[in-house]
Amino acid sequence: MLLQVGIGFEVLFVLITLFVIGAVILILVSGIRIIQPYQQGLWILLGQYRGRLNPGFNWVFPLVSNVIKMDLRTQVLDIPKQEVITKDNSPTNVDAIVYIKVVDPEKAYFEVTNYRIATIALAQTTLRSVIGDMELDEILYNRDLINGKLRDILDKATDAWGVRVEAVEIREVDPVGPVKAAMEEQTSAERRRRAAILLADGNKRSAILEAEGAKQAMILKAEGTRQSRILEAEGARVSSILQAQGQAQALRLISLGAVPLDKKALTVLSLDTLAKMSSGQATKIIFPFEISKLIEQSAKYLGASEEKVPEVGAATDVERIVGKPEDVLGKIPNPDELRAEVADIEKQLKKDLEDTAKTTKDLKKMPGEDKPSDVLENAKK
Numbered sequence: 001m002l003l004q005v006g007i008g009f010e011v012l013f014v015l016i017t018l019f020v021i022g023a024v025i026l027i028l029v030s031g032i033r034i035i036q037p038y039q040q041g042l043w044i045l046l047g048q049y050r051g052r053l054n055p056g057f058n059w060v061f062p063l064v065s066n067v068i069k070m071d072l073r074t075q076v077l078d079i080p081k082q083e084v085i086t087k088d089n090s091p092t093n094v095d096a097i098v099y100i101k102v103v104d105p106e107k108a109y110f111e112v113t114n115y116r117i118a119t120i121a122l123a124q125t126t127l128r129s130v131i132g133d134m135e136l137d138e139i140l141y142n143r144d145l146i147n148g149k150l151r152d153i154l155d156k157a158t159d160a161w162g163v164r165v166e167a168v169e170i171r172e173v174d175p176v177g178p179v180k181a182a183m184e185e186q187t188s189a190e191r192r193r194r195a196a197i198l199l200a201d202g203n204k205r206s207a208i209l210e211a212e213g214a215k216q217a218m219i220l221k222a223e224g225t226r227q228s229r230i231l232e233a234e235g236a237r238v239s240s241i242l243q244a245q246g247q248a249q250a251l252r253l254i255s256l257g258a259v260p261l262d263k264k265a266l267t268v269l270s271l272d273t274l275a276k277m278s279s280g281q282a283t284k285i286i287f288p289f290e291i292s293k294l295i296e297q298s299a300k301y302l303g304a305s306e307e308k309v310p311e312v313g314a315a316t317d318v319e320r321i322v323g324k325p326e327d328v329l330g331k332i333p334n335p336d337e338l339r340a341e342v343a344d345i346e347k348q349l350k351k352d353l354e355d356t357a358k359t360t361k362d363l364k365k366m367p368g369e370d371k372p373s374d375v376l377e378n379a380k381k
Helices: 002-030 105-110 113-134 136-142 143-161 177-258 265-278 291-302 315-321 325-329 333-367 372-380
Strands: 032-033 037-043 049-055 058-059 065-071 075-085 092-102 163-175
Touching: 032 037, 037 105, 049 105, 065 105, 075 113, 092 113, 092 136, 092 143, 105 143, 113 143, 113 163, 136 143, 136 163, 143 163, 163 177, 177 333
Parallel strands: none
Antiparallel strands: 032 058, 037 049, 037 065, 075 092, 092 163
């Protein structure tokens, strides 16, 4: 019996010893603190701040120590949307985003109850103050200025809490319904004004281009008319020359053929011409010579007068009195000379056409600011 009691006490003692050892181990293990690389630990022992705990393995006194882990990464705080009255009395809903970072863990924990809530509340009041001092148009167009001003104000205020404000971004500026409707009407009116300006500018440019085209067309037409008249005049000159040469050759043939004729033959030819003229439909007959001479010659031809008609001398007498045909009529060009002259005329016309094409090309390259007189002067050159 006593043996059993002794064995029971030994088992109980072993159990108690194991429990004590386990409790001690658990207590010692509870003093282990693991700090992450992006954290900083604050060690408080029995209500006293003992210092910082660096990232990694740390052991503190168990049961009597409190370790606060502070996150040192950049944190994003969402500022709730709030209605703000601008300087021009336009109700506007504004919200923002604030980027903060803990730079002094002691201040962030000991100087403020909750630095996150405190920063959000401060950002709300600061945003309302800054927006209230600006007009709606300035808020819409100067967001960078607002962001910079909010960041400076918040960073200065949160410096005492060990928090640095890295950036502030206005996320949305939403005017209330009536204000938004007025802005839409204003935008629509502005767009209509711009459309009218663009339309007027387009009409202006179109009119300028049409006037420029009409000016160049008139210049080209005038140049074409000038070239046409030059060509017509040149053609008329060549035609007159050729007609005159043909008439000269005909006169030469007539003069040479009339040399051996006597007065009787001439009278017969004249009477034959009168017969042809009288057979026409005309009511007037014009005699291109003196009628008395015709009658006299006709009478002599019929034998009314015994005076003999003197014979006309030979061709040599005509040449002696009048001169040689070459001296009277001038040199008549042969066909080869006529072809050479026509070739020279065609060459000159081809050159004039090339000059016209060059002038047209210069007119196309000519700037719109040139005066018509200058353009015509250049075309003539």
